[in-house]
Amino acid sequence: MSRRVVITGMGIWSCIGTSIEAVKESLYQGKSGIGLDPQRLEYGYRSGLKGIVEKPVLTKKDLDRHIRAGLSEEAEYAFMASRQAFKQAGIDDQYLLNNEVGCIFGNDSSAKPVVESAKIMEEKHDTAMLGYGLIFQSMNSTVNMNLSTIFHLRGVNFTISAACASGSHSIGLGYMLIKQGLQDMVLCGGAQETNYYSMASFDALSAFSVRMDSPTEASRPFDRDRDGLIPSGGAAALVLEDYDHALARGANILCEVVGYGFSSNGGGISQPSDDGCAIAMSRAMSDAGVGPDDIDYINAHATSTLQGDMYEAKALTRLFDGKHALISSTKSMTGHECWMAGASEIVYSIIMMQNNFVAPNINLQTPDEHAASLNLVRNTVDVEINTVLSNSFGFGGTNSALVIKKI
Known part of the structure; x- marks a missing residue:
């Protein structure tokens, strides 16, 4: 059995907007969602830069307080x-109660509740003081376990943790399960916390x-004068379904x-590979x-780091030199949404596809030598897009690529 797989719904909560319409405007206008977080500097970071993501305001009208207590930041x-x-x-x-729907999400480890639990234990020396919710917030499956409970999801249910390719792999696996006839519908996506505990090691x-x-x-993805990435996060969700x-x-x-x-690079734990990118x-x-x-637009993984951008540029040049595909990295506006990025960038790509434009690679002044021949978009281009390739590459050499097509 080989079935067609379509996307029938999408949602976004990011630093460039918390609705599809708001995100569309940000993408079209080339509007950045990056700002300065003084708490990071106070905590001891070298850099206070981050994607500024609005905190959801959840009340009892949205969710029961017991469920709210078990929601980590990324699960919110x-x-x-x-x-x-x-x-x-x-x-x-009613549909969710009457039908089997799966859930596959990519998300990072949950730093904030782990740190908070440790602080309570160091101060109180009593596990009873940890309360009800921290266990459900701190587990790596925090997103899936909460979503499956809230939405009554009874199909496949697991978490993907594959570094910055997690959100993309979640969509890829949902696609495979539906294609093979094992599920009719799967909620797929990616989520990433943005608090200052979560990124100190980076x-x-x-x-x-x-x-x-x-x-x-x-x-500044692909720019000669970039000096590093900007951490960001939020969540993106997509409903994948049998056609x-x-x-x-x-x-x-x-x-x-x-x-x-x-693909997997099989090399150094933080070493990118143009071969691995090209294979995926x-x-x-x-x-x-x-x-x-056949590819009209490529949403590049490019995070604004020297090595990562360089190896992806080499792979893109190998495959797309002289081709018509337009290329940009939406991370120029969003920063690097990490475990969420592979899913959010499919949402961004669908928005562009539906509205016939390619968002710019903002802040690109002088492409570096490896990206010089790429068809990089510096300003918004109004153009029909029928087929998109979206790249996601992560630490540990995990690579994922997705192709989506207009029907």
Whole structure:
């Protein structure tokens, strides 16, 4: 059995907007969501830069207080994005109660509740003081366990933790399960906490930009003068569905997922590889039955780091030199949304596809030598997009690429 897989709903909670409409405007205008967080500097970071993500305000009208107590920061973001996605897909509570829906989310380890638990224990020396919610906030499956409870999800249910490719792999696995007939519908996505506890170790690697005098200009993918990435987060959610199932219930189809490719570099734990990138992209295109000439837009992984951008640029040049595909990294506006990024960038790509434009790679003044021949978009381009390739590459050499297509 090989079924077609479509996306019928999407939701977003990010630093460039907390609704599809707001995000569309930010993408089109090239508006950055990056700012300065003084708490990071007070805590001891080299860089106070981050994607400024609005905190959800949840009340008893939204969720019971016991459920709210068990929601980690990233699970709150994921709830907001998933609620949007189900609404757009036309999925209500009654449908979820009567039908089996799966849930696969990519998310990072949950730093804040772990640190808070340790602080309580150091001060009180009494586990009874930890309360009810911290256990459910601190588990790596915090997003999936909360979403499955809130939305009555009874299908496949697990968490993907594959560094910055997690959100992309979650969509790829949901696509495979539906394609093989094992599920009719899966909620897929990615979520990332943004509190200052969660990224100190990355700051210690000097991975972050210190261009703190101009935060919105700090994320500079492919630019010769970049000095590091900017951490960000939030959540993105997508409803993946069997094509015939979607037609039968009269769903509005946003696009089709036609290809998923993956690879592992097998080298140094933080060492990128142009070969690994190229293999993932080639496999995704092969799975989709398309070639480089068929791709209209590439949402690059490019995070604004020297090595990461360089190796991806080499792979892109190998496959797309002289081709018409336009290329940009939306991380120039959002910063690096980490475990969420692979899912959010599919949302961003669908928004562009639906509205016939390519968002700019902002802050690109002088492409470095490896990106010089790439067809990089510096300003918004109004153009019809039918086929998109989206890249996600992470620490540990995990690579994922997805191809989506307009129906």
